Amino acid sequence: MRRWLITGGAGFIGSNFVRYTLGHYPEDTVVVLDKLTYAGNRENLRDLGGDRRLRFVQGDIADPGVARSLIQGCDVVVNFAAESHVDRSIVDPTAFLQTNVIGTQVLLDAAVRATPRPIFVQISTDEVYGSTDGEPFREDSSLKPNSQYAASKAAADLLVRAYKSTFNLYSVITRSSNNYGPYQFPEKFIPLAITNAIQNEPIPLYGDGLQIRDWLHVEDNCRAIDQVIECHEQKSQDHTEIFNIGGGHDAEVTNKYVLETILKILDKPLSLIQYVPDRPGHDRRYAISTEKLQRKSRWAPTHRFENSLRNTVEWYRTHESWWRPLKARAAPHWLRMKKGTPCAS
Numbered sequence: 419m420r421r422w423l424i425t426g427g428a429g430f431i432g433s434n435f436v437r438y439t440l441g442h443y444p445e446d447t448v449v450v451l452d453k454l455t456y457a458g459n460r461e462n463l464r465d466l467g468g469d470r471r472l473r474f475v476q477g478d479i480a481d482p483g484v485a486r487s488l489i490q491g492c493d494v495v496v497n498f499a500a501e502s503h504v505d506r507s508i509v510d511p512t513a514f515l516q517t518n519v520i521g522t523q524v525l526l527d528a529a530v531r532a533t534p535r536p537i538f539v540q541i542s543t544d545e546v547y548g549s550t551d552g553e554p555f556r557e558d559s560s561l562k563p564n565s566q567y568a569a570s571k572a573a574a575d576l577l578v579r580a581y582k583s584t585f586n587l588y589s590v591i592t593r594s595s596n597n598y599g600p601y602q603f604p605e606k607f608i609p610l611a612i613t614n615a616i617q618n619e620p621i622p623l624y625g626d627g628l629q630i631r632d633w634l635h636v637e638d639n640c641r642a643i644d645q646v647i648e649c650h651e652q653k654s655q656d657h658t659e660i661f662n663i664g665g666g667h668d669a670e671v672t673n674k675y676v677l678e679t680i681l682k683i684l685d686k687p688l689s690l691i692q693y694v695p696d697r698p699g700h701d702r703r704y705a706i707s708t709e710k711l712q713r714k715s716r717w718a719p720t721h722r723f724e725n726s727l728r729n730t731v732e733w734y735r736t737h738e739s740w741w742r743p744l745k746a747r748a749a750p751h752w753l754r755m756k757k758g759t760p761c762a763s
């Protein structure tokens with residue numbers, strides 16, 4: 419039986435991971451710590467509301483008192499909490515540095531003071547490597563973040579490393595590619611496209627739309643995080659392990675292709691695509707090697723991109739009552755996008 423602290427558990431990936439953990443480990447208990455920013459939503463955990471193994475705490479990871487009291491007695495801390503939208507980080511990076519950097523440092527500090535110490539799992543991103551026009555990034559590739567979001571995540575990764583070096587904190591970092599699936603806040607690329615298409619609204623596409631992303635289904639990511647923790651529990655802890663998590667070759671596609679596929683699935687015209695000036699510092703291609711994870715664990719992605727994109731479209735089509743209020747909440751952001759002026763410019 420393990421006790422988990424899952425921060426950011428009311429967000430997209432965090433809520434999927436809470437569901438995964440409670441579903442797979444009947445003996446375990448989970449505490450979710452979430453500030454409920456505009457991106458956090460208790461509705462994401464509604465189906466788990468009757469589960470007595472789940473406790474929800476609304477609070478800030480950057481609050482040392484909260485962090486210390488919740489980490490004490492935990493076996494595993496998984497830090498999903500973050501400001502996560504690149505466009506917003508370019509307009510105003512302050513909250514990104516506060517949560518992604520200071521918040522992570524506060525959690526790390528609380529983890530080293532706890533007895534016994536938990537395993538600390540930092541959920542990072544492939545965006546810390548920057549853009550590639552050659553080989554996929556490996557875990558030892560250099561960090562070259564190009565957005566304020568990515569820079570804040572890279573800083574957090576380096577803090578995790580420093581807490582391992584100075585305090586010998588058991589820690590692991592996962593760097594995944596772009597996730598898609600249910601419960602993703604509808605300002606992100608795929609849910610924005612699906613929900614705008616359903617509403618017959620224009621769908622903004624940056625630049626020529628030929629930026630390449632590797633798409634990872636959120637369930638594959640949750641399974642990979644679980645495997646990484648399992649590997650880590652079993653082996654000697656001589657350094658902070660880093661694992662890339664990606665969707666595989668069939669999931670590396672251009673943004674334009676993703677939009678065209680969504681419109682085809684929904685039987686909507688391509689004229690809904692609205693080209694807008696490119697975002698400053700926009701990475702052209704993300705690509706990562708997941709060879710290390712596949713070698714060290716039993717994990718491999720199981721979701722085929724086109725098939726799972728279709729299922730994701732279906733999820734948003736049948737969950738309008740979930741996303742319509744969220745879209746209304748983020749309205750100022752959409753209005754700028756719809757006028758063809760990306761927030762980033």
Ligand SMILES: NC(=O)c1ccc[n+]([C@@H]2O[C@H](COP(=O)([O-])OP(=O)(O)OC[C@H]3O[C@@H](n4cnc5c(N)ncnc54)[C@H](O)[C@@H]3O)[C@@H](O)[C@H]2O)c1
Nearest residue numbers: 426428429430431453454455457458478479499500596597
């Ligand atoms: N979505 C992706 O494609 C992707 C890809 C790679 C890595 N990641 C990383 O995965 C993690 C989760 O991403 P997501 O897409 O689920 O994000 P999200 O924006 O959907 O959720 C973030 C959650 O963190 C909470 N939060 C924000 N600030 C907080 C604070 N100070 N204290 C406590 N809670 C706070 C929010 O309320 C929200 O519930 C992030 O760390 C992100 O960097 C995401």
